[in-house]
Amino acid sequence: MTDSQQPGSRKLLKRLRATLAEPGEGQERLDRITSLIAGELGADVCSIYLFRDSDTLELCATEGLKQEAVHQTRMRLGEGLVGRVALRTSPINTADAPSERGFRYMAETGEERYSAFLGVPIQRLGERLGVLVMQGREAKAYSDDEVYGLEVVAMVLAEMAELGVFQSSADPAAHRHKQPVMFRGTSGQDGAAEGRVYLHEPRVLVTNPIADDSEVERLRLREAVDKLRYSVDEMLSSAPLGDGEQRNVLEAYRMFANSKGWLKRMEQDIERGLSAEAAVEKEQSSARARMEQVPDAYLRERLQDLDDISNRLLRLLTGQGQDDGSEMPEHPVLVARNIGPGELLAYGRKLRAIVLEDGSVGSHAAIVARALAIPLVIHARRITTEALNGDKVLVDGDHGIVHLRPEDSVAHAFEDKIAMRAKAVERYSSIRDLPATDKSGTTIALHMNAGLMADLPSLPSSGAEGVGLFRTELQFLVRNSVPRRGELAALYSRVLDAAQGKRVVFRTLDIGSDKVLPYMKPQDEPNPAMGWRAIRVGLDKPGVMRMQLQALIRASSGRPLSVMFPFVAQLSEFTEARDRLMREIDREDRLGRPLPESVEVGAMLETPSLAYAPEIFFEQADFISIGGNDLKQFFFAADRENERVRNRYDCLNVSFLSFLEWINMRCVNTGTPVSFCGEDAGRPLEAVCFAAIGLRSLSMRPASIGAVKSLLRRIDLSELRHVIEKARHDGHQSVRPVVESWLLDNTDPES
Ligand code: PEP
Ligand code: MG
Numbered sequence: 001m002t003d004s005q006q007p008g009s010r011k012l013l014k015r016l017r018a019t020l021a022e023p024g025e026g027q028e029r030l031d032r033i034t035s036l037i038a039g040e041l042g043a044d045v046c047s048i049y050l051f052r053d054s055d056t057l058e059l060c061a062t063e064g065l066k067q068e069a070v071h072q073t074r075m076r077l078g079e080g081l082v083g084r085v086a087l088r089t090s091p092i093n094t095a096d097a098p099s100e101r102g103f104r105y106m107a108e109t110g111e112e113r114y115s116a117f118l119g120v121p122i123q124r125l126g127e128r129l130g131v132l133v134m135q136g137r138e139a140k141a142y143s144d145d146e147v148y149g150l151e152v153v154a155m156v157l158a159e160m161a162e163l164g165v166f167q168s169s170a171d172p173a174a175h176r177h178k179q180p181v182m183f184r185g186t187s188g189q190d191g192a193a194e195g196r197v198y199l200h201e202p203r204v205l206v207t208n209p210i211a212d213d214s215e216v217e218r219l220r221l222r223e224a225v226d227k228l229r230y231s232v233d234e235m236l237s238s239a240p241l242g243d244g245e246q247r248n249v250l251e252a253y254r255m256f257a258n259s260k261g262w263l264k265r266m267e268q269d270i271e272r273g274l275s276a277e278a279a280v281e282k283e284q285s286s287a288r289a290r291m292e293q294v295p296d297a298y299l300r301e302r303l304q305d306l307d308d309i310s311n312r313l314l315r316l317l318t319g320q321g322q323d324d325g326s327e328m329p330e331h332p333v334l335v336a337r338n339i340g341p342g343e344l345l346a347y348g349r350k351l352r353a354i355v356l357e358d359g360s361v362g363s364h365a366a367i368v369a370r371a372l373a374i375p376l377v378i379h380a381r382r383i384t385t386e387a388l389n390g391d392k393v394l395v396d397g398d399h400g401i402v403h404l405r406p407e408d409s410v411a412h413a414f415e416d417k418i419a420m421r422a423k424a425v426e427r428y429s430s431i432r433d434l435p436a437t438d439k440s441g442t443t444i445a446l447h448m449n450a451g452l453m454a455d456l457p458s459l460p461s462s463g464a465e466g467v468g469l470f471r472t473e474l475q476f477l478v479r480n481s482v483p484r485r486g487e488l489a490a491l492y493s494r495v496l497d498a499a500q501g502k503r504v505v506f507r508t509l510d511i512g513s514d515k516v517l518p519y520m521k522p523q524d525e526p527n528p529a530m531g532w533r534a535i536r537v538g539l540d541k542p543g544v545m546r547m548q549l550q551a552l553i554r555a556s557s558g559r560p561l562s563v564m565f566p567f568v569a570q571l572s573e574f575t576e577a578r579d580r581l582m583r584e585i586d587r588e589d590r591l592g593r594p595l596p597e598s599v600e601v602g603a604m605l606e607t608p609s610l611a612y613a614p615e616i617f618f619e620q621a622d623f624i625s626i627g628g629n630d631l632k633q634f635f636f637a638a639d640r641e642n643e644r645v646r647n648r649y650d651c652l653n654v655s656f657l658s659f660l661e662w663i664n665m666r667c668v669n670t671g672t673p674v675s676f677c678g679e680d681a682g683r684p685l686e687a688v689c690f691a692a693i694g695l696r697s698l699s700m701r702p703a704s705i706g707a708v709k710s711l712l713r714r715i716d717l718s719e720l721r722h723v724i725e726k727a728r729h730d731g732h733q734s735v736r737p738v739v740e741s742w743l744l745d746n747t748d749p750e751s
Helices: 009-021 026-041 080-088 144-162 214-238 244-257 260-271 276-293 297-318 341-350 364-371 408-430 458-462 473-477 485-499 535-540 542-555 571-590 615-620 628-635 654-670 684-692 702-713 717-729 736-746
Strands: 045-053 056-063 074-076 092-094 116-124 127-136 181-184 186-189 192-199 332-336 353-356 376-378 392-396 401-404 445-450 467-471 504-507 560-568 598-605 623-626 674-676 697-700
Touching: 009 026, 009 144, 026 045, 026 056, 026 127, 026 144, 045 080, 056 080, 056 127, 074 080, 080 092, 080 116, 080 127, 116 144, 116 276, 127 144, 144 260, 144 276, 186 353, 186 364, 192 408, 214 244, 214 260, 214 276, 214 297, 244 297, 260 276, 276 297, 332 341, 332 392, 341 364, 353 364, 353 392, 364 376, 364 473, 392 408, 401 408, 408 702, 445 458, 445 702, 458 702, 467 485, 467 697, 485 504, 485 542, 504 623, 535 542, 535 560, 535 571, 542 560, 542 571, 560 571, 560 623, 571 598, 571 615, 615 654, 623 654, 628 654, 654 674, 654 717, 684 697, 684 702, 684 717, 684 736, 697 702, 717 736
Parallel strands: 192 332, 332 353, 353 376, 445 467, 445 697, 467 504, 504 560, 560 598, 598 623, 623 674, 674 697
Antiparallel strands: 045 056, 045 127, 056 074, 092 116, 116 127, 181 401, 186 376, 192 392, 392 401
């Protein structure tokens, strides 16, 4: 394409660069830019609107509209045509703006004289920065070429904004990446931490958005794309054949790397005057913008692949971010859009906290973060675009709040909170070897939940009596292929070694629902939590369960073996699963292999149905573990994964407490040991209430044991029982308020 075929856009970009290079304040630059664009593109009006805060756009410079309106005219996201361009992150091009849906008349601008309107978003990697607008008196729609040309200019403006070119005190975008920002997300794992941002995928900074020589840029792009194709092919040939997930991702990468459309679009942008990196980023930005709008999970994943591959290409072009991990700051807080469980495990306990833009409470990454006891906040929208490597950050995992570059006063208050926690931990270590006995002499057995080998070191330090729940699926979730029996046996054996004779209750695979194995064909179920999961999968597809049972038997040779089956809803499921375990033991015996010293087989009570199972179930089960997380979701019909409802019902609601009491009573009647192992057991107030209604064994995150034990030792459970009974009698919905105030008045100070 020659310059004469390419109306002005390349020339415009070059002049834009010259204009930006001239000295001046941010406002002067914005003014010069609008008059340059209006002049070069022959528009009556050119205006730049920038975000003042995340919801408000402000007219920051204009050529053609009344100057008095600058910094006065504002609109909310979605309001008027400009607000709609920003909201949809796509252009609006109309010949007759006043009759367009959503048009808002702004008298102070004098825009009633203009009919044609073209607005394009100024965005960078999914971050909305503002809107660039062209208007004309003549009622005409702009050509595709003009739309495209303005988008290219908007792209350059976005890069310039990122580099701080427009910064001045009057500019709302001033001090970006410097000001304090608070993010309100969702708690994925409790805990508070202070540290420095460590971006999982550092931002690539494009310092030269405008090309000097388009031919050189085109060659650079081609070369980088060739390298990219080569590296994807390499990765594909070395990816294990059985690894379906990884291959799928790589195949998608290959598809994009070879996509003619992708390359063509980027080359067109280069023709219009962008540098190779800016062209890649322009494509990436529109993929991110589409990602926010696409509801279909499959398409979103493909757009995510396109985003990842664009990052790789940018790194190849700029040479930035190749040496991952080498500059990890002290006290790193990992910030990412999302992260896989395997990657998270590789970082391990080095991390102080984790903040994700996406993710869900039940995601594999969240499960690993919980297992590692690292505070986690999810749904911290836009943090990856706001945060820079090394920024100070405070993470409040209890409330799902993140303070980026906090004000001193916030930082001081937060530091006090962390110090108080540290003091409490110190206090708990002094009672670590004492029993969890209340003032009336009742002792509660406190166990810990685990799921990774990495958890086991907490066993002696937490003061737990043993592992009340070992979630075996974590080992399956963090891998890309089914583990082999030998590997599993070795792992379970190491777990038992690390437990040094303390009891470990292995729960067989609980997959399905939110826990989908990377190599398992996802089931398209309308209600996965009530679908084909846990013991149901185990019984229908006996191969994996059998392999796991054999591994458990071999691991515990000569030692006691405790196995429990998850999500048992009726007696026959328990007896069938137990028979299979017994058959495997017989088989091992026939093969002359060493057997466990003793075997106990339990069931998880996670559906209300099992609470009403025939007496014989309670007689046959060697022990029962109440899976409070699932039981509560089915009791209240409130999805534990759904943010809207998951905290709607209190587990100290008298109905639920009475139900737990009923389960406990049935177990007491048959002499069946019963424990509670849902997350609620790890909250001191809940834990003491469970103990007060009769439960004598609780299993929780290791970090919670100290706090629960400390409270138990400072109260009288029989008095608390009376408080609960009275609240129930008085018609309270939840016993929480009365228990809270009783605890305030009746708890000995911590020693
Ligand atoms: C439960 O449901 O309470 C439980 C402990 O199991 P999970 O959280 O793994 O489903
Ligand atoms: Mg469960």
